[in-house]
Amino acid sequence: MKMLHKLFGIVSIGAGLFATSASEAATLGVDGVSTDQSGINWREWLVGGIQNRATSARNWLMPLPAAHCASRTSCAVRATWKGGAGGSSSVIGYAVNASGGFTTATSQKFQSSTLAQQLLGTLDVPSGGFVLVVASLAGASSNGGTDGGGLTTAELN
């Protein structure tokens, strides 16, 4: 958690949500219960996940250990998410080195109001590093509304 604050300490990301575990994700996610988690890879497909119920877009940060990567030099990053009333939501994956610096990024992918999984790209994860998935979830039409953007899976393989 401290590392994430360090990573984004200077970046203005609004009222971002921070998740360090699937259980915390379920708590903050408001919607749904964690029932299908594969190790640290975070899966809540069609169960719930995290949803933005504020009217402004908010970021959800998901660190995943590179141990789930098939290979250190070719780590595929996938996520399942959707946009909301505020527009499309985007997700991007970063490889972070042991000092907290970003070394690789996937392209940023967008998704409209339909929940779907996309391959973000493959990362070269430095030794001792990890993968950070950043989902910018679109806002809801009203505070507490259930039509905001959502994220249900983030996984490496």
Added chain:
Amino acid sequence: MAFPILKQLALITVSLATGAASLALLTSRATENSRTPVVGPQSSSLKRSEGRAMSVRNEGLRLVVPSSPSSIPSTGSGSIHRQQRAAENTTVSTVPDPEQPTLTNFERTEDEFSMEARDPRWAADNESAIVTIAQRFPQTRASDVECRTKHCRLVVTFPGVEEYNAMFRGIAEDAALKQSGMTANIEGTQATIYISRRVADDHSTNSRAN
């Protein structure tokens, strides 16, 4: 009476001549075999091969010339063919050598960039866009911004990792660049960043989250 005797003598003569011809042919094959040029990894076995051919020639009619490499026994000169197969495998194998260090994404991109020509319009547009993005992060300094055909490169000097990350993220999440990925090499307070060009533009990038 004399005619049958002469006929038998003639048959014996023909048989002897045929035998001599066969012997000559076999000896000739053995000689040719010993003269087959050997190159590369096989050369270490060349002397053994020649020695075998010489001894075979001296054995005369007991010579058996192998018709294919697989008929060579596994001992002695069989090692020639093991080496031949090894040489062939070395040439055509696509299995990566575990001893060979794997290039990182950054190293591969660096190599590709060094061999790229310049797409003038795309390069100019993106160099301008990168400079504009970099100006949003006054605590970092971007220099040597250069785009070619498939990649752009810039060097970033920064006071701390937070400032560097902010700029890296600013570039990665700027839809105007239409990038397909980024890779960086960080050394102290300086980083070299490569940005890969997106081949097919994703239309969904036109609408961004609020």
